[in-house]
Amino acid sequence: MLLSMNWISDFVDLSGLDKLKLINQFSLSTAEVENEIFFKGSDIEGIVVAEIKSVDEHPDSKKLHLLKVDAGDGSLTDVVCGAPNVRVGMKTAFAKVGAKIGDITISPRALAGYTSYGMCCSEKEIGISDDNSGIMDIAEEVKNGTDIKELYQIEDIVFEVDNKSLTNRPDLWGHYGIAREFAALADRPLKPLDTVNLDDYKNLPKIDMKIEDSLCQRYSCLQVENITKNVSPVNMRIRLFYCGMRGINLLADLTNYLMLEMGQPMHAFDSRKVEKLRIKRFDKPFVFTTLDGVERNIDENTLMICNDNTPVAIAGIMGGLDSEIVDDTTRLTLESATFDAVSIRKSTVRLAHRTDASMRYEKCLDPEMTVPAIARFVKLLTDIDSGVKVVSSLTDEQAFNYETIKLDFDKAFVNRYTGIEITNDRIVKTLESLGFKVKLDGDNFSVTVPSWRATKDVTLKADIIEEITRIYGYDNFDINTVSAPILPVRADLEKSAEDRVKDILVKRYSLHELHSYVWAYHDEYKALGIEIEDNIKLVGAVNPNIETIRKSIIPTQLCQVKYNTGFSSDFGVFEIGRVINGLNADNLCNEQKKLAITLFSKTKSVEALYFELRGMLSVIADDIKHKELCFESKTEAKSYQHPRNLNTIICDGKIIGEIGIVHPTVSKKIDKKAAIVYSEIDMRDFAQIANASIAYEEPGRFPEMEIDLSFVADKFSTIKAAIDEQNSSLIKGVSVSDIYTDESGKSITIRIRFSHPERTLTGEEVKEVTDKIINTLSSSGVMLKQ
Amino acid sequence: MTEKLTAVKQSFETELAAAQSLDELENIRVSYLGKKGSITELLKGMKDLSVEEKKDFGGKVNVLKNEATEQIALKMKELKEKEIEREIGSMPEFDLSVPANLSRGSYHPITLVQRECERIFKSMGFNVEDYSEVVTDYECFEALNIPKHHPARDMQDTYYLENGQLLKSHTSAAQNAIYKKYKSALVNEGKPIKAIFPGRCFRNEATDACHENTFFQMEGVMVDKDISISNLIFFMKTMLSEVFKRDVKVRLRPGFFPFVEPGFELDISCAICGGEGCPSCKHSGWLELCPCGMIHPEVLKSGGIDPEEYTGFAFGLGLTRLAMMKYGVKDIRDLNSGSLKSLSQFTDDE
Secondary structure, eight states: OOOEHHHHHHOOOTTSSSHHHHHHHHHHTTTTOOOOOEEEETTTTEEEEEEEEEEOOOOTSSSOOEEEEEOOSSSEEEEEOOTOOOEEEEEEEEEEEEEEEEEEEEOOOEEEEEEEEEEEHHHHTTTSSSOOOOOBBOOTTSSSOOOOHHHHHHHHHHHBGGGGGGTTTTGSSHHHHHHHHHHHTTTTTOOOOOOOOOGGGSSOOOOOOOETTTEEEEEEEEEEEOOOOOOOEEEEEHHHTTTOOOOHHHHHHHHHHHHHSSEEEOEEEEGGGGGEEEEESSSSSSSBTTTTTTTTEOTTOOEEEETTTTEEEEETEEEBSSOOOOOOOOEEEEEEEEOOHHHHHHHHHHHHHOOOOHHHHHHHHOOGGGHHOOOOHHHHHHHOOOEEEESOEEEEOOOOOOOOEEEEEEEHHHHHSSSOOOOOHHHHHHHHHTTTTEEOOOOOOOEEOOHHHHTOOOOHHHHHHHHHHHOOOGGGGOOOOOOOOOOOOOHHHHHHHHHHHHHIIIITOOOOOOOOOSSHHHHHHHHHOOOOOOOOOOEEEGGGGGGGBOOOOOOHHHHHHTTTTOOOOOOEEEEEEEEEEEEEESSOOOEEEEEEEEEEEEEEEEEHHHHHHHHHHHIIIIIIIIOOEEEEEEEOOTBBBBBTTOOOEEEEEEEEEEEEEBHHHHHHHSSSSSSEEEEEHHHHHHHHHHOOOOOOOOOSOOOEEEEEEEOOOOHHHHHHHHHHHHHTTTEEEEEEEEEEETTTTEEEEEEEEOOOOOOOOOOOHHHHHHHHHHHHHHHOEHHHHH | OHHHHHHHHHHHHHHHOOSSSHHHHHHHHHHHSSSOHHHHHHGGGGGGGGGHHHHHHHHHHHHHHHHHHHHHHHOOOOOOHHHHHHHHHOOOOOOOTTTTOOOOOOOHHHHHHHHHHHHHHTTTTTTOOOOOOOEHHHHHHHGGOOOGGOGSSTTTTEEEESSSEESSSGGGGGGHHHHHHHHHHHHHOOOOEEEEEEEEEOOOOOOBBBBBEEEEEEEEEEETTOOOOHHHHHHHHHHHHHHHTTTTEEEEEEOTTTEEEEEEEEEEETTTTSSSOOOOGSSSSSEEEEEEEEHHHHHHHTOOOTTOOOEEEEEEEEHHHHHHHHHOOOOOGGGGGOOOHHTTTTTOOO
């Protein structure tokens, strides 16, 4: 919202004060002011009122005229002018030689064979409106040579307040409310609004008006007639223009002016069209044409202003075309009302039509403002057009009751909340300057909230704290730390597991951490031939491509791998992110936190890559939990999973995840030749696993003995089981030293380490154990390699 | 016999002088001093000599044997030194101008700034909390004093799910659970609630260089008996000075958020121009950084905490924005792009 410093100064005397400093203070205490401040009129100089004394046709041009003007300096000046509205005796704005308009300095200039010693100006050229249809037409009584800046309020400081920062301040949607803030900040009195006394008309007839729907909180109206003027005064139009509005005609300008001044939207109807004013909703939808000529669909939730049963305006949003003021309108009905803010906002959204009026109504306007707004409107109107007659008494109806808000608190409360010392005097003064009524009894305050702050803004004691502190100034606060007991902060198990997993994968395995979205991208999945698993969906997403929430990170990760195939021949990525696996019994989402890893390689065999990934997972389990992993083959594969070598990962007897190869169809779409393997671990399940404590074992003092044995076997687990079965305390470790395939099939060479804590082992003792292992295995068909 | 001895001595000395390697030296040792070596043989050949001769000749042979042993040892030392020298000489000079192979991984920039913030807050005694991405309407709005018809609840801003839950639109959605989690420690043990909760948030909107539907925030709260605005400013200033590793100036302006009262927009002095005004701060010298405020009494009440007895402050830091500021990322979409060209650049930064 644009604000004029001249306008504010109508209501508070700010003379002698640094205006820019005040604006900055306003930004820090009230609402955010945009950085650019406009110094209106500073770019024009030397423009005076001049009278056109003669007008001659230009011999070679149909458009140009040759003028002699009297700029009040005792001689006539020759001017060549292209404006269509020139006439003898007209007074206009004249830029003399040497005058400045923006970056241009006026100098004598040849135009089609004649020299022009200056320029007659339109309002647009001076920067006071967008009217460029002709040169300015100034009242005859003004003395020639008068500086235009003395004649009109062209010089002004205009600043813009971010509308978002006014969301909760319905009182700040007009200059008067803003002036109240400046008065409080500058510690100067706020002047009352100059209005007519509506009681003067109380004997006139009432308007036939009735609120039939409580969505209308208050409706005030008054009829006037005998308006003879059509054009607003220049100063009024300048203010409207500076504040971002176009001048239209006196009535439209006045309603706009009043809205910008008091924040109260008003509307003027042709009284013939609103003989029986009714405010209500309709049972059935219909089409309504607003005064901008647009046909709009009105539904049963939209509040309408009606003439009996004929809608004439959308309440709080826009008037109708049919009830607009027209040329033969003689009597006007002025509307000043408040409506339910939520209802207005919803209607605005439904109609996709936001107006200056609806923007204000959405903020919960002060219902006590409707009547003063009418009184002010009539005052402004009669000041401009003295013949105007009020022909009805004030007709005012209220459809809701609100209670005055009173808040009680004491000094200790203020001290506790602010942490600084603010005197009682200062508290009283601040609140009173903002319109609060304050009673102070010792250290106890009793505060009455003014109506313009009471609609939703100030309802609690904490709200009062804000009023006191923002005017006090946050820059003036002493800042202090707290006094609280010092207590240890325990690291969260899950959080630290997450951090350590990331460190291992990045630092030890050079993997890259990526983030992906929580939903499945239909297009990307489709391109890779991945089926979207059925899961809970978003409702009304802006992008329909992202409807379904993912059940696993892997598919989204594969889409990312596809995107990065050109990055390197070998790379690995990981993410710790969320997935949803359907709904729990309580109908709430089963959200899970997963670690997903995908490895991509064009140089390694899929087996080598698979084992690399297995190694990473084992290191994670060993490093963080001091636990080993087991794997169990899984048969049920999803669309992107290779059915072979799909294994569940088991730690501490609990399934914590999966490891697998990407299905060849998907894999080939990512890269024709690359090996791609993946794993996904449930981070919460993993974090819950108890950390095995370190079991220290004295290093043996006697030599170890190592025995290598080769078996024709398919899986090491078979051999391992046979060894474990012996339960021999002499066995200190088993490792695989070779795996190879020859004519007798796959062979596994293992190395067993033996030792005894108290003596050197004999060959016989060791052989006894190995023989048992060999026998156990051979009895189950696994033969020792000869 | 004496001639024989002289001949053996001469040939030994000649061969020894000619020896070039340790292997040759070993051969020489064996051929003279070994079991069947020439010098050993000399002693064996003494059996035909008289006792007198034996004594005399034996003595000479022993002298020769000792001399030979000593000379071989000397020669060995010499040859070993030569060998080391040769090894040193044969070592080529390496070309260190060849770039090193930095096969290294990367952290997501959010992880980096998040860890930094967590470290700072942990050092000030704050708990780091984790919270879900899917929350209820109650957690996200109701408990935060956001009324039923508030624009923030509009469908166009929030991702609602079929079951009525939603993807959290701000980390404040975790506040209620955190108050409930720690309120007994607060009330019974006098332990202030000090917690931060970083997390991913979602807004149902179209994306561009400045807007993302998925982004990270970090919320922080502190609740105790006498937490004041003065404390809030202190913590924000201290924390932000740590984050930016300089003494930042902070500025509070009124800001409206339903879950705080009073609510503030916090600005920090612009690091680029030092407050003079530059394009980064739109010539104001200040950067709007984080909303904060005193926790609204209704919000405390929803968390089971009596607002007449306790007060607190809350703030929300845009982790995504912080990461963008810190690393000069201009397009917000880079962060979720999954592109290794951009994201592989972020390494451990603490």
